[in-house]
Structures are given as structure tokens and as C-alpha cells.
Amino acid sequence: MNSPSPLALVVDDDEGIRQMLSAVLSKEGFAVTTAADGVEAVAAFEANRPAVVLMDIRMPRMTGLQALAAMRKIDRAAAVILMTAFAQVETAVQAIKEGAFDYIIKPFDIAEVLLLVGRALQVRGLRDDIAVLHRALTASYRTDRILTNNPRMMELLQSVAKVAKSNATVLVTGESGTGKELVAAAVHYNSPRSGGPFVKVNCAAVPEGLLESEFFGHEKGAFTGAVARRRGRFEQAEHGTLFLDEIGDISPSLQVKLLRVLQEREFERVGGTEPVRSDVRVVVATNRNLEEMVRQGQFRQDLYFRLNVVTLRTIPLRERPEDVRLLSGHFLQRFAAENQIDVTGFDDRAMECLLRHSWPGNIRELSNAVERAVVMCTGRLIFPEDLPEQIACRPAEPEDAEEPVPADVAVDIAPGSGLPLRVMISQYEARAIGEALLRNGGNRMRTAQELGISRRSLLYKLQEYGIA
Ligand SMILES: Nc1ncnc2c1ncn2[C@@H]1O[C@H](COP(=O)(O)OP(=O)(O)OP(=O)(O)O)[C@@H](O)[C@H]1O
Ligand SMILES: [Mg+2]
Structure with missing residues (x-):
């Protein structure tokens, strides 16, 4: 259907039927190949991968049912239509259970055959489409993970898509747990570099003295313990994106070196003298106020300007109540499935608590809270009691309203x-x-x-x- 002439395989021990079907299918624009028994049929199937197979059930050497099983082993999506005499209809029904597309009773009407073949092809086409879509979905998986119903977040995602196309250095700022890392990954996976690596360094997690070698690698013997040459993260990220998380935590001397790679696109390994060329897009993130750090002399202004070509600012969860609803539902489903617990939703009062909470830890805090609640709850709904203490507010009840809670x-x-x-x-x-x-x-x-x-x-x- 989508290719110019799809291949049909006709299998029957009766030569008359083979010829007749070949003629009809050729006239309909098929390329046709034939086989006289099951063994031949399986060989032809394996060699030519026909789009559709029309096969008799009763044949010498190997029955249609056995051949069907063999073909399905080669390709589970094989579109096989079986032909049967009226007396064998039970076998034909069995065949469908075993994965045949359909069966047709002899003697048959040509129109009927063509209709079935057409339908088999259509289903096959749909299957292929699904496979293609599935691959596309997996590829964009990492960008689709940013769930939101919030208009400002949607604007942010549009900026991500726009910025991704360029090679500009990107600074992602925002409170802890607001999705900075997801945004950084989205920049990479939406960019022309998405086929390359996405490499991450958490600058706060690597001991100060080792960070330079982490970035740029080292030559053998560069320092005690450097027993072999090691590639740094910049080299690992070649043709891809390097994500430097917690960039506010790097030392002044490393700031100078980072500035140099960004400007000159080259660096030296620790203990090395040869400059190494670098084709890496850099995305950095921090929840510290870099501008303030520049003012206080803790962060180089020239580096700040370099990093700040484009700034993407994530939004605190407390400013997007619609996402509290959306994400709590999302996490609930996920944790219920992961733990195989039958929880279906939040009681109204529990949702009210979630909406009122200020979420200093943002989405990460929400995710932890929902995970805990899913595990703690005893029924199908989550109640305020199931939520962590600091989130389980006491929703205002009429008698409570009189006495304000300090x-x-x-x-x-x-x-x-x-x-x-x-x-x-x-x-x-x-x-x-x-x-x-x-x-x-x-x-x-x-x-x-x-x-x-x-x-x-x-x-x-x-x-x-x-x-x-
Ligand atoms: N919009 C979202 N949709 C789904 N999951 C999200 C969303 N935003 C954040 N998350 C999830 O919340 C967690 C925290 O996000 P992330 O690690 O990106 O935050 P961060 O801003 O980098 O935090 P930190 O400053 O602590 O490093 C992650 O598990 C992430 O997958
Ligand atoms: Mg992070």
C-alpha cells in the first residue's frame, strides 16, 4: 500500500489455485511469489518478507498451521490469511487464535479475497505507523516529561524549543526542585545535537580539587593517582551538550578556565600542554543568585555575561496551582503502579492541603509527599492524614474559623x-x-x-x- 508494489505470497499444493490467485493479485498491482507446500512457503517467507500471505491449510509436508507458526516466529506481525475447505473451519478458527489474520472458505469469491488482502495490508500499515510513532515518542521522551498546565511554564517551554535550535550557552535558574535539570535536558533533546551525548556534572558534588580534572580530564602522571590519561566531561560531551549543574559552586580558578573554553572552544587536560578542540554546547544551572555573587566578587562578571546569553527561569510550584493538581495526579498514578497499590485519587480535603502548601522543595517535595502518601494510605483515596505532617494542613472547618490557628x-x-x-x-x-x-x-x-x-x-x- 505505501510501497509501490507490495509482495504477496500464495501457498497452495493445487497449481490451478496458485495460478488463479497470482493472476488476480498481479492485476491488482501486487508482486506475487508462490509456494507449493508449507516448507517452501516458510523458506519463501523468510527470504522475501511478503506483506501478505494467502495459504492453504491442508498441504503435504507441513500443514498451513505449522507454517503459520514458523512464519510468526520469523515475524510476529506476519499477515497470513488461511484458505480452508468448509470441513476444516474449526481448524481455521484455531489458526486465528494462533495469530492468523483471517481465513476464507473454499470455493471463494475473488472479491472476497481482495477485500481480505486489502484489510490485512491496512492493518499492517497501521502497525508500521505505530512502530514509527513509538520510536519517535521514545526519542522525544525526555522533552515530553515536563508536564504543565501553567501558561508561564508553557511560555518557558516555547523558549526552550526556540533556544534549543541555536548553539548559545544557556543559563537555567530557579528554586530547588523546579525542574532545572529537565529544562537543561529538554534544550539538548530538542537541539540539532540531540543525537550526541548529554553529559552532566554536578559541580557541588565533586570535591573542589578534582573538579578541573573532571571537566578537562588529565594526562597520565598529572598528579598523584593519575595513573592513566583520563578523558574529561568536555571530551565525553563532544558534539553533544554538557550540563554543568550548581555552577555557582566552582572556584575562581576554574571560572577562568571555563571562560576560556567558552570563548576559544579549546582547553588543556590537567598536566597537558596540547590544546584540545572542543565542540560542545554548554548549559549551566544554579539556584544561587549569580548576579548577587558577581556583585560580591564571588563570581567573575565576564563569565557571568558569557553564561547569561540566554536565561531560562523555572517557576516555583507555589506559583502554579494548576500544576500542583496535574503533577500530584501524575505522581499518584506513577507510584501506585510502581508499588502495585490500588489508589485512585485524592480526597477533596487532601487536595486542598496540597494546594495550600507552599512547596519550598517544589516538585521534588511534591513527588516525595505523594510517594509517601500512596504507601501510607489504606483505602483507594488519599486523605490529609496520609500526607506528611507539614503538608497535612487542617482545612478550615466552620468551628475552626472562629479561632484562628496561630x-x-x-x-x-x-x-x-x-x-x-x-x-x-x-x-x-x-x-x-x-x-x-x-x-x-x-x-x-x-x-x-x-x-x-x-x-x-x-x-x-x-x-x-x-x-x-
Ligand atoms: N514539570 C514537571 N513534570 C514532571 N516532573 C517534573 C517536572 N518538574 C520537575 N519534575 C521532577 O521533579 C524532580 C526535580 O526536578 P529537577 O531535578 O529537574 O529540579 P532542579 O531544579 O534541577 O532541582 P535542584 O535545584 O534541587 O537540582 C525531578 O524528579 C523531575 O523529574
Ligand atoms: Mg538539579
Whole structure:
């Protein structure tokens, strides 16, 4: 149908029938090949991969049923129509159960044969279309993962599509857990480089002293422990995209080196003297305020300008209530399926809690909360009690409305709540951290300063409480 002349294979031990069907199908524009028994038929099928097979059931050497099974082993999508005498209809029905496309009873009408063959081809065409679509879907899988119903997020996604086409360096900013990494991946997978690698480095996770070698690789003997030459991330990302996460965390000396690759498109391995050419698109992300860091002299202004050619800013979850609904539903389905738990939705009050919560940890916090709720809940709906303590608000009930609930967190963990001290303390801590993060616009450095703890220990606690 889509190719100029599809191939039909006609199989019958009766030469008269072979000739007749060949003539009819050729006239209809098919290329036709024939076989006189099942063994020949399977060989012809394997060699020529016909689009459709018309095959007698009763034949010497190998029956139509056996040949059908053999063909389906070669190609599960084989379109096989069986021909049968009235007396063998039961066998024909069996054949359909075993994967034949259809059967036709002898003596048959030519029009009927043509109709069936046409339909088989159509189904086959659809199957091929589905396979093509499936491949296309898998390829765009990573970009389709950004779910949203929010108009500003949709604008952001349009910018992603536009920016992706260029080779410009992209800076992705936004609070923790808002999808910066997804945006970075979307830039890559929508770009002409999508066939190349997408390589990620989390600059905050690699010890300061090793980061340069992580970026640029090293020559053998460059430093103690450098027993062999190692390719760095820039080399690994050649012809693709390098995603430098937490870019605000790199040292001043590495900032200089990064600036150089961006400007001159070349670098040297640690301990090396030969410049290495580099064809890499760089996308960076941070939840720190780089502009502020420039002002305070912690981040080079020239590098900032280089990185900031295009800025994509993700939006906090609390500013997109429609996504709280959308994503909580999405996570619910996912975790219910993963854990094989039969949960179908949120009770209205639970949804109200989700909508009221301020989500300092954004989508990551939502995902953790829903996962926990799915595991905790006992029925088919999620109730406020199933949600983590800091999210399970007490929705306003008429009698409650009279007495405003003090915002002070101490209320929730007042003595007499029956909870172990350890739990009360962590609840208080999680809440205090969440609120401090919010006050500082998600800036972890300032949050840590305000709370009088180190940035590392803040990061640790954020992970522990699932806030980030
Ligand atoms: N719109 C979205 N649709 C579906 N999943 C999302 C969406 N946004 C974020 N997520 C999921 O939320 C989690 C956090 O997203 P991501 O890691 O991209 O955030 P981030 O901004 O890089 O966070 P951090 O600053 O902590 O590194 C991931 O598991 C991601 O898949
Ligand atoms: Mg990230």
C-alpha cells in the first residue's frame, strides 16, 4: 500500500489455485511469489518478507498451521490469511487464535479475497505507523516529561524549543526542585545535537580539587593517582551538550578556565600542554543568585555575561496551582503502579492541603509527599492524614474559623501530642528550614546563614526531609 508494489505470497499444493490467485493479485498491482507446500512457503517467507500471505491449510509436508507458526516466529506481525475447505473451519478458527489474520472458505469469491488482502495490508500499515510513532515518542521522551498546565511554564517551554535550535550557552535558574535539570535536558533533546551525548556534572558534588580534572580530564602522571590519561566531561560531551549543574559552586580558578573554553572552544587536560578542540554546547544551572555573587566578587562578571546569553527561569510550584493538581495526579498514578497499590485519587480535603502548601522543595517535595502518601494510605483515596505532617494542613472547618490557628509552628508539636521527642524535633526542624528557604527565595546560601549552619549541612537536611 505505501510501497509501490507490495509482495504477496500464495501457498497452495493445487497449481490451478496458485495460478488463479497470482493472476488476480498481479492485476491488482501486487508482486506475487508462490509456494507449493508449507516448507517452501516458510523458506519463501523468510527470504522475501511478503506483506501478505494467502495459504492453504491442508498441504503435504507441513500443514498451513505449522507454517503459520514458523512464519510468526520469523515475524510476529506476519499477515497470513488461511484458505480452508468448509470441513476444516474449526481448524481455521484455531489458526486465528494462533495469530492468523483471517481465513476464507473454499470455493471463494475473488472479491472476497481482495477485500481480505486489502484489510490485512491496512492493518499492517497501521502497525508500521505505530512502530514509527513509538520510536519517535521514545526519542522525544525526555522533552515530553515536563508536564504543565501553567501558561508561564508553557511560555518557558516555547523558549526552550526556540533556544534549543541555536548553539548559545544557556543559563537555567530557579528554586530547588523546579525542574532545572529537565529544562537543561529538554534544550539538548530538542537541539540539532540531540543525537550526541548529554553529559552532566554536578559541580557541588565533586570535591573542589578534582573538579578541573573532571571537566578537562588529565594526562597520565598529572598528579598523584593519575595513573592513566583520563578523558574529561568536555571530551565525553563532544558534539553533544554538557550540563554543568550548581555552577555557582566552582572556584575562581576554574571560572577562568571555563571562560576560556567558552570563548576559544579549546582547553588543556590537567598536566597537558596540547590544546584540545572542543565542540560542545554548554548549559549551566544554579539556584544561587549569580548576579548577587558577581556583585560580591564571588563570581567573575565576564563569565557571568558569557553564561547569561540566554536565561531560562523555572517557576516555583507555589506559583502554579494548576500544576500542583496535574503533577500530584501524575505522581499518584506513577507510584501506585510502581508499588502495585490500588489508589485512585485524592480526597477533596487532601487536595486542598496540597494546594495550600507552599512547596519550598517544589516538585521534588511534591513527588516525595505523594510517594509517601500512596504507601501510607489504606483505602483507594488519599486523605490529609496520609500526607506528611507539614503538608497535612487542617482545612478550615466552620468551628475552626472562629479561632484562628496561630501560625507558630510550636502549636503542632505542643507537648501532649503523643509524639516521641525525636519526631517532634525533626518536624520542627523541617518546618523551620522550609520557612527559612521561602523567606530567602530558595537561596540556600542565605538560608544556611540565617539558620547559622553550613551550606553542606543545610543540603544534607534538605535531602533528609525530602525538601530537596
Ligand atoms: N514539570 C514537571 N513534570 C514532571 N516532573 C517534573 C517536572 N518538574 C520537575 N519534575 C521532577 O521533579 C524532580 C526535580 O526536578 P529537577 O531535578 O529537574 O529540579 P532542579 O531544579 O534541577 O532541582 P535542584 O535545584 O534541587 O537540582 C525531578 O524528579 C523531575 O523529574
Ligand atoms: Mg538539579
